[in-house]
Amino acid sequence: MVEYDAVIVGAGILGLSTAYHIKKKNPNAEILLIDKLGTAGQANTAKSAGAFRCLFYSRTNFTLADSSAEFYRHLQDDLGMNLKLRWAGYLWFFDEEGYRQMQPVLKDLAEKGFEYKEYDENELAEKLSIQTNFTGDEEARLMGLGNVYKGVFIPKAGFIDVDSLVRFYELEFVKLGGKIQYGTEVKNIVVEPREPLGIPSEPFFWQDSRAVGVNTNRGMIRAKKTIVAVGAWLPLLLDPLGVECYIKPKKRQIFSVKAKTDSLKKLLRIKDFSSVGCLPFTILPKPSVYLKPALEEDAFWLSYGDEFPRAFQLEENPQPEENFYRYGIYQVLVKYFPQFKDCQPFSAFAGLYAINTLDGQPIIFEENDLMIVGGASGSGIMKADAMGRIAAALYSGEEYAMLYGDREFKVSDLGIKNRHVEPEKLVI
Amino acid sequence: MVEYDAVIVGAGILGLSTAYHIKKKNPNAEILLIDKLGTAGQANTAKSAGAFRCLFYSRTNFTLADSSAEFYRHLQDDLGMNLKLRWAGYLWFFDEEGYRQMQPVLKDLAEKGFEYKEYDENELAEKLSIQTNFTGDEEARLMGLGNVYKGVFIPKAGFIDVDSLVRFYELEFVKLGGKIQYGTEVKNIVVEPREPLGIPSEPFFWQDSRAVGVNTNRGMIRAKKTIVAVGAWLPLLLDPLGVECYIKPKKRQIFSVKAKTDSLKKLLRIKDFSSVGCLPFTILPKPSVYLKPALEEDAFWLSYGDEFPRAFQLEENPQPEENFYRYGIYQVLVKYFPQFKDCQPFSAFAGLYAINTLDGQPIIFEENDLMIVGGASGSGIMKADAMGRIAAALYSGEEYAMLYGDREFKVSDLGIKNRHVEPEKLVI
Numbered sequence: 001m002v003e004y005d006a007v008i009v010g011a012g013i014l015g016l017s018t019a020y021h022i023k024k025k026n027p028n029a030e031i032l033l034i035d036k037l038g039t040a041g042q043a044n045t046a047k048s049a050g051a052f053r054c055l056f057y058s059r060t061n062f063t064l065a066d067s068s069a070e071f072y073r074h075l076q077d078d079l080g081m082n083l084k085l086r087w088a089g090y091l092w093f094f095d096e097e098g099y100r101q102m103q104p105v106l107k108d109l110a111e112k113g114f115e116y117k118e119y120d121e122n123e124l125a126e127k128l129s130i131q132t133n134f135t136g137d138e139e140a141r142l143m144g145l146g147n148v149y150k151g152v153f154i155p156k157a158g159f160i161d162v163d164s165l166v167r168f169y170e171l172e173f174v175k176l177g178g179k180i181q182y183g184t185e186v187k188n189i190v191v192e193p194r195e196p197l198g199i200p201s202e203p204f205f206w207q208d209s210r211a212v213g214v215n216t217n218r219g220m221i222r223a224k225k226t227i228v229a230v231g232a233w234l235p236l237l238l239d240p241l242g243v244e245c246y247i248k249p250k251k252r253q254i255f256s257v258k259a260k261t262d263s264l265k266k267l268l269r270i271k272d273f274s275s276v277g278c279l280p281f282t283i284l285p286k287p288s289v290y291l292k293p294a295l296e297e298d299a300f301w302l303s304y305g306d307e308f309p310r311a312f313q314l315e316e317n318p319q320p321e322e323n324f325y326r327y328g329i330y331q332v333l334v335k336y337f338p339q340f341k342d343c344q345p346f347s348a349f350a351g352l353y354a355i356n357t358l359d360g361q362p363i364i365f366e367e368n369d370l371m372i373v374g375g376a377s378g379s380g381i382m383k384a385d386a387m388g389r390i391a392a393a394l395y396s397g398e399e400y401a402m403l404y405g406d407r408e409f410k411v412s413d414l415g416i417k418n419r420h421v422e423p424e425k426l427v428i
Numbered sequence: 429m430v431e432y433d434a435v436i437v438g439a440g441i442l443g444l445s446t447a448y449h450i451k452k453k454n455p456n457a458e459i460l461l462i463d464k465l466g467t468a469g470q471a472n473t474a475k476s477a478g479a480f481r482c483l484f485y486s487r488t489n490f491t492l493a494d495s496s497a498e499f500y501r502h503l504q505d506d507l508g509m510n511l512k513l514r515w516a517g518y519l520w521f522f523d524e525e526g527y528r529q530m531q532p533v534l535k536d537l538a539e540k541g542f543e544y545k546e547y548d549e550n551e552l553a554e555k556l557s558i559q560t561n562f563t564g565d566e567e568a569r570l571m572g573l574g575n576v577y578k579g580v581f582i583p584k585a586g587f588i589d590v591d592s593l594v595r596f597y598e599l600e601f602v603k604l605g606g607k608i609q610y611g612t613e614v615k616n617i618v619v620e621p622r623e624p625l626g627i628p629s630e631p632f633f634w635q636d637s638r639a640v641g642v643n644t645n646r647g648m649i650r651a652k653k654t655i656v657a658v659g660a661w662l663p664l665l666l667d668p669l670g671v672e673c674y675i676k677p678k679k680r681q682i683f684s685v686k687a688k689t690d691s692l693k694k695l696l697r698i699k700d701f702s703s704v705g706c707l708p709f710t711i712l713p714k715p716s717v718y719l720k721p722a723l724e725e726d727a728f729w730l731s732y733g734d735e736f737p738r739a740f741q742l743e744e745n746p747q748p749e750e751n752f753y754r755y756g757i758y759q760v761l762v763k764y765f766p767q768f769k770d771c772q773p774f775s776a777f778a779g780l781y782a783i784n785t786l787d788g789q790p791i792i793f794e795e796n797d798l799m800i801v802g803g804a805s806g807s808g809i810m811k812a813d814a815m816g817r818i819a820a821a822l823y824s825g826e827e828y829a830m831l832y833g834d835r836e837f838k839v840s841d842l843g844i845k846n847r848h849v850e851p852e853k854l855v856i
Contacts, residue, residue, distance in 0.1 A: 142623060143634040191737040195570060201751040205734040206571040206715045206760055241737040242678060244785040250670060287634045306633040308796055309619040309669040323629040332634055357672040368736055 004032045006395065007213055007223035009186050009237070011035035012045040013162070013380050015229035016169035017388025018373050022227075023178045025392050031178045032221065034214075036185035041166030044231050045380065047351020049254060049292055049301060051281045052382035053090050053157035055114055057105055058422035060361055061379070063409060068385035071404035072160060081168055084161035088293065089273055090154040091280040093124070093336075095146025098285060105425045106152065119151035127272050129263065130336050137335075145335055146285030153273060153280060159292070162381055169388075187215045189226055189237055189370065211241075211370035225395060227371040232314060232352035234374050245363055246416075247375045248312035249352040253320040254303045255329060255345035256294060263339040268293050268300065289332045299346070302329050305353075305378070312355075320348035353378045360424060364390050365415040371395065390414060432460045434823065435641055435651035437614050437665070439463035440473040441590070441808050443657035444597035445816025446801050450655075451606040453820050459606045460649065462642075464613035469594030472659050473808065475779020477682060477720055477729060479709045480810035481518050481585035483542055485533055486850035488789055489807070491837060496813035499832035500588060509596055512589035516721065517701055518582040519708035521552070521764075523574030526713060533853045534580065547579035555700050557691065558764050565763075573763055574713030581701060581708060587720070590809055597816075615643045617654055617665055617798065639669075639798035653823060655799040660742060660780035662802050673791055674844075675803045676740035677780040681748040682731045683757060683773035684722060691767040696721050696728065717760045727774070730757050733781075733806070740783075748776035781806045788852060792818050793843040799823065818842060 005026070008019045011033055019033040037043060054066040075081045094102060106116070121132045125148075132148035134140030174180060193207035203209040213222040228237055232249035259268040271277045278293040279300075292301040302325070325345055334340045356363055356375030362383060363375035373391045376383055386403050393401035393411050400408045412418040433454070436447045439461055447461040465471060482494040503509045522530060534544070549560045553576075560576035562568030602608060621635035631637040641650040656665055660677035687696040699705045706721040707728075720729040730753070753773055762768045784791055784803030790811060791803035801819045804811055814831045821829035821839050828836045840846040 142625070144636065145634070197570070199755060201749075201755065203737070204756045204759075205732060205738075205752075206573070206756065208572065209737060239676070239740040242676075242735060242740050243737075244676060244740070246674075246785070248667070248670075248672060304633060307670060309631070309637060309671075310633075312667040312670050312672070321629075324633075327627060327629065328632045328634065331632075357674070 001220070001222055004221065004223040005029040006031050006225040006227055007221050008033045008227040008229060009214060010228065010230040011037075011040040011170070011180065011182070012043055012229065012231055013041060013166060013169070013384040014231070014373050014376065014387055016040060016166060016173065017384040018227060018229055018391040019178055020169045020173040020176070021388040021392035022395050023173055023176045025396055027176065032223070033173065033178060033180045034184040034186070034216065034221065035182050038182050040170045040180075041163065044351040044354070045162060045166060047252070047254070047349055048162050048381050049303065050159050050162045050381060051157070051292055052160055053154055053281075055090070055109065055116065055154045055156060055426065057109065057425040058361070060413065060421040061424050063403065063407060064362065064383040064386040065379065067403035067405050067407050068383050069156070071385040072165065074404065075168060081164070083164045083168070085158065086276045086278070087155065087158040087274060088276040088278050089280040090157040091273065091282045092152045092154070093148045093283060093285045094150045094152065095285045096149040098146060099150045102152070115155055117153040117155070119153065121148055121150070124148055124151045127270065128267065128337070129339060131338060134335065140335055143332060143335070144287065145332065148285060148336065155274065157281065158276070159281070160381065165381065165384070181218070183218075185217045186237060187217065188240060189214055189228070190220065191241060191368070210368045225369055225371060227373065227391070227395070229373040231354040231374055231380070234354060234372065236314060238372070241370070243367065243370065243372070245372050245375065246356055246358045247354050247363065248357055249314045250310060250312055250355050251315070251318045251350050252303065252305060252353050252378065253324055253348065253350040254301050255320065255325045255348045256297060256299045256301055257340065257343045257345050258297070258299050261339065264300075264343075267337070267339055268295070268298070284332065284336055287332060289329050291333075302333060302345070304329050315352065318350040318352060320350045354380075358419070359421050360427075361421045362387050362414055363416070364394060364411070365417075366394055429648070429650050432649065432651040433457040434459050434653040434655055435649050436461045436655040436657060437642060438656065438658040439468040439598070439608065439610070440471055440657065440659055441469060441594060441597070441812040442659070442801050442804065442815055444468060444594060444601065445812040446655060446657055446819040447606055448597045448601040448604070449816040449820035450823050451601055451604045453824055455604065460651070461601065461606060461608045462612040462614070462644065462649065463610050466610050468598045468608075469591065472779040472782070473590060473594060475680070475682070475777055476590050476809050477731065478587050478590045478809060479585070479720055480588055481582055481709075483518070483537065483544065483582045483584060483854065485537065485853035486789070488841065488849040489852050491831065491835060492790065492811040492814040493807065495831035495833050495835050496811050497584070499813040500593065502832065503596060509592070511592045511596070513586065514704045514706070515583065515586040515702060516704040516706050517708040518585040519701065519710045520580045520582070521576045521711060521713045522578050522580065523713045524577040526574060527578045530580070543583055545581040545583070547581065549576055549578070552576055552579045555698065556695065556765070557767065559766060562763065568763055571760065571763070572715065573760065576713060576764065583702065585709065586704070587709070588809065593809065593812070609646070611646075613645045614665060615645065616668060617642055617656070618648065619669060619796070638796045653797055653799060655801065655819070655823070657801040659782040659802055659808070662782060662800065664742060666800070669798070671795065671798065671800070673800050673802065674784055674786045675782050675791065676785055677742045678738060678740055678783050679743070679746045679778050680731065680733060680781050680806065681752055681776065681778040682729050683748065683753045683776045684725060684727045684729055685768065685771045685773050686725070686727050689767065692728075695765070695767055696723070696726070712760065712764055715760060717757050719761070730761060730773070732757050743780065746778040746780060748778040782808075786847070787849050788855075789849045790815050790842055791844070792822060792839070794822055
């Protein structure tokens with residue numbers, strides 16, 4: 001039986017980036033990428049909002065996102081790949097209390113040279129035709145809606161076409177000689193002793209064991225290294241081996257609303273914030289409903305990342321919930337943006353975040369020839385390139401990964417044992 | 429509908445201790461304890477090895493275990509309850525490397541006044557008739573067996589009759605006026621908004637929500653506080669609410685071997701270690717197979733806590749595996765103790781550890797009127813009393829719990845947000 005140098009499970013954005021960077025560093029290695037679906041990036045990668053930002057408080061998040069975005073910029077600007085990168089920015093609304101809490105964070109970031117711009121209530125009301133103050137509004141009180149006191153605009157942020165990014169990594173991996181096998185579903189990861197004795201029900205606990213590949217619907221695939229990048233599905237493959245990855249699946253939903261009226265068309269293509277000439281990715285005050293302009297669709301994507309009591313639940317085909325829009329997002333949205341009155345979504349979709357419940361930052365580690373790459377907690381697209389490079393450095397046994405732009409990153413910082421990540425203070 | 433002050437789910441040792449201590453602190457509170465089984469302590473509590481030790485390296489583990497053991501001693505010696513406490517001690521075998529690594533830990537503990545006694549290879553060989561050196565033994569090399577270089581005996585450790593402890597807490601809780609309802613299986617924890625609006629599919633994300641009780645096979649039970657102490661089953665009730673408790677279930681197996689021969693009878697009732705006149709709880713060198721004397725059965729309980737690739741898996745009725753004994757435990761055991769040659773288990777059982785994958789220490793926290801008590805990772809019996817007191821302090825909103833023996837314990841130390849536990853260096 002063929003033994004690959006590495007089999008990578010999952011052709012989502014993280015599996016693709018990992019496969020590409022490993023193959024690039026190891027041109028002679030036999031690398032096989034497999035996915036249960038018929039082509040790349042069709043599972044939860046396809047459900048991404050396709051937004052990215054480079055402004056984070058934690059060094060880890062910043063480094064991963066900024067170096068990845070710079071690489072995507074390089075691909076588009078220097079190499080001429082059209083990833084539909086749009087630097088439309090992020091616009092964050094804060095109520096007075098939220099702004100007060102954010103002040104030391106922003107001050108700190110400003111001192112480090114990060115660029116952002118503040119807008120006050122009146123500017124925002126005028127530019128965006130929004131409602132900023134809910135004093136005396138009983139509904140707003142019941143809903144816990146914050147007034148809009150300030151807006152913080154982050155220019156180094158925007159949108160990317162996820163599918164184009166997927167195609168880039170897939171194509172380049174194949175060009176380098178990487179192999180891909182779609183329609184290949186992993187049933188389980190296979191563990192064998194390093195020194196097999198041929199006794200039934202090996203391995204025994206006194207044997208030193210390792211992952212030797214995967215059982216699939218198309219037979220067993222052997223590999224020196226088994227790399228799992230299946231996002232929200234990680235616990236399903238790792239629990240049977242007793243390997244903890246601290247990842248839980250959580251449904252996220254996006255509702256698409258057409259910019260039908262003049263006021264919505266104007267809002268969608270507002271010129272005031274960036275040269276892109278569209279609304280930035282906009283985050284309302286707590287509860288933080290967000291809007292993303294979807295220019296191709298002439299629409300807004302609306303979403304909210306709900307916590308308690310939203311389930312950790314693995315689903316093959318998660319569905320958006322009508323009432324989540326009707327009684328949830330819509331009710332909040334229309335308070336701030338009366339332009340959306342009576343707007344119904346013309347389409348909607350749902351996907352699963354692979355939430356790292358330790359700290360919300362990615363997890364990359366190896367044990368017993370089994371490598372895990374995941375837990376980006378909804379930031380997989382914006383951190384994919386860096387994560388692939390870190391995974392490739394781990395594959396090669398290197399202490400440091402070199403991220404795009406010659407930035408060193410300590411591989412073990414994203415591991416479990418010597419994990420070192422700072423808490424993020426700019427959470428959406 | 430009746431609203432209890434608290435409903436406690438799970439009448440295992442932790443639920444019982446929690447119920448008792450809450451009721452004791454709050455005599456007028458209406459506390460209901462429920463369990464799916466027909467009586468108390470019948471699930472994984474019943475699968476415990478019933479061993480305890482007070483010597484731990486981490487302050488947390490030591491305080492929880494030592495104060496619990498002192499309380500159990502008080503029950504038996506001062507109050508005349510027969511818990512069949514036997515201070516038979518723990519005997520730990522180390523190979524030279526293991527002993528070298530343990531030296532600074534032991535030195536540290538000795539300086540803190542902890543009592544223990546060291547035995548060298550020859551003493552152990554003579555007292556126990558064991559094989560201590562496997563030089564040139566190819567099988568032993570393959571199995572990675574360490575030589576016995578030293579033994580460390582811990583006197584403040586031993587055995588307790590779990591069933592008697594269960595009956596104590598159950599009886600005292602009922603005496604105080606606590607209610608128990610068996611045969612009551614929880615389907616789900618019920619969450620409602622604090623300010624209900626009567627709209628279908630409440631709660632919405634903009635509502636402040638809380639746990640208000642549980643749905644069971646016997647109808648809904650409402651309570652101001654919902655307390656979940658279902659051990660390995662915690663994720664099953666918490667995942668649907670998106671509450672992470674960092675607990676995973678793992679099967680543990682115990683095999684019972686009769687002391688049929690004279691040499692085994694002699695080993696079982698060896699007089700050399702404690703006034704109990706039996707073998708201490710004995711842990712072999714890595715891989716750490718252990719033996720517990722089961723005097724009532726005239727037998728030894730044999731077990732091993734296997735890690736990779738033992739699954740995290742929830743099972744209603746986990747089964748012991750014949751080959752786990754035959755090719756696992758037996759092969760290791762008989763190398764050290766030739767007395768066990770050809771011994772087959774006459775009975776065996778398996779249960780689930782509720783492993784806290786963060787640090788192996790208990791987890792007690794509350795959010796949204798939902799309290800979680802669990803994650804003792806196999807030390808539930810030996811820490812039950814302290815955990816119940818800490819849970820009761822949390823219930824009462826106190827910053828510190830007073831453990832038995834007037835020892836203060838900061839409640840949030842076992843929580844998630846401000847968790848503060850030291851790593852344990854004396855792991856079996």
